[in-house]
Amino acid sequence: MTPSHASDDAQHPGTAAGRWSDLDRPPLNAAALRRALVRDGGLYRSLDVVQSTGSTNSDLAGRADALPEGAVLVAEAQSAARGRLDRRWSAPARSGLFFSVLLKPAEVPVERWGWLPLLTGVAVATGLSRAAGVDTALKWPNDLLVTVDGEERKAGGILAERAGADGVVVGIGVNVTLRADELPVPHAGSLALAGAQGTDRDPLLRAVLRSLEQWYGDWRAAGGDPAACGLQETYAAGCATLGRQVRAELPGGRAVSGEAVAVDGDGRLVLATAEGVREPVAAGDVVHVRGTG
Known part of the structure; x- marks a missing residue:
């Protein structure tokens, strides 16, 4: 999905240099992520990391009917990432978290599926606050905000799209180590610029996906009722x-x-x-x- 413009834009791999060209931005460890997140009885059934793709949302959506719920696709860089209203967004390779998750909430009435991007926002914000030690807030409906030099900046975003016969692909993009001279627009930000205590992407991704698993499970168990599972109250409390x-x-x-x-x-x-x-x-x-x- 997207961030910098969090909810709007596309990531470009930048230079064509090798994967170790920026030692401050090591690649994700796919095997370790799978060991930590893919387990019997859990939400996540598969987790793949690709070096580059056009859009993780488009990739999962194109295979939604053939994939089980809980498929996760992570890209180190995207060349055609999209946000709401088909906006584009750019960020250097390995400078953030760019991934999508396939959800199939069959037991939840379709009219409540509109809560999925808001639920994902709560999950991302709570996971990152815990793992990165940075204050985050949500801008309705789908942007993650951080404070940089006293200013509210957009550091992440969410895009939920119907996929296949019975699925929703939720795309998430978060700027992690983006530096000031790499910002695509002045009002963009990153966790690093907001003073995050940790910018190692592996534990950040684990924290966000575990938070999403918990919130999604509670919401689904409540039949999608946002009040019964505490989602509506939590979203309002964190909504800037x-x-x-x-x-x-x-x-x-x-x-x-x-x-x-x-x-x-x-x-x-x-x-x-x-x-x-x-x-x-x-x-x-x-x-x-x-x-x-």
Whole structure:
């Protein structure tokens, strides 16, 4: 998936140098990751690491009907990664975590599947906070925020897409060691720039996938009810969008502004407008208006 622009963009391998060209960015240890994460009775059934691909989401989605739930595909670099609205994003090879997971929540009503990107955001934020020792927040619906030099920066993002007859591919991208001179846009960030205590990608990936396994299992056991499994409350507690003045740019060119006051049971962002109306936003770009809390 994506990050820098976390939820929007594509990674490029950068130079064509060998895999050890940047000793600060060693490759992931696929065998060790499989030993740690793929086990009987667990969510993850396979875990593959490739040096480069176009998009891990596209790769898994293309094989969704033939793969079991819990297939994980990790790329050291992507050349055609996508975020929401087909935005592109770029980052040097091995500078982040770029991976996708195939989920098949058959026992959850389809109308509750819209919680999957928000659930994944909670899982990523909690896993990284624990493993990297860096404060993270979520921007509705799918961006991971960190603080760099007192500024809110986008360091990761999530893209969930329907795949095959009964699946959803969740793509995750997180900038880990991206340096200031490598940022694709000024408002991008990385865990390293946010002062992370640890930037070894192997334990970070293990922490995120274990967190996702736990949150997904609880959500699925609750039949997808976000309140019953604690997801709705946890998302709201970690959501930097709530309590802010925002502008939501909606599909079709319409925009609505107001204070973000809640995330409802369907995962929609509820805005209180100046006209006294509470308007739920299901999809669109949300801009945090500067100068507000």
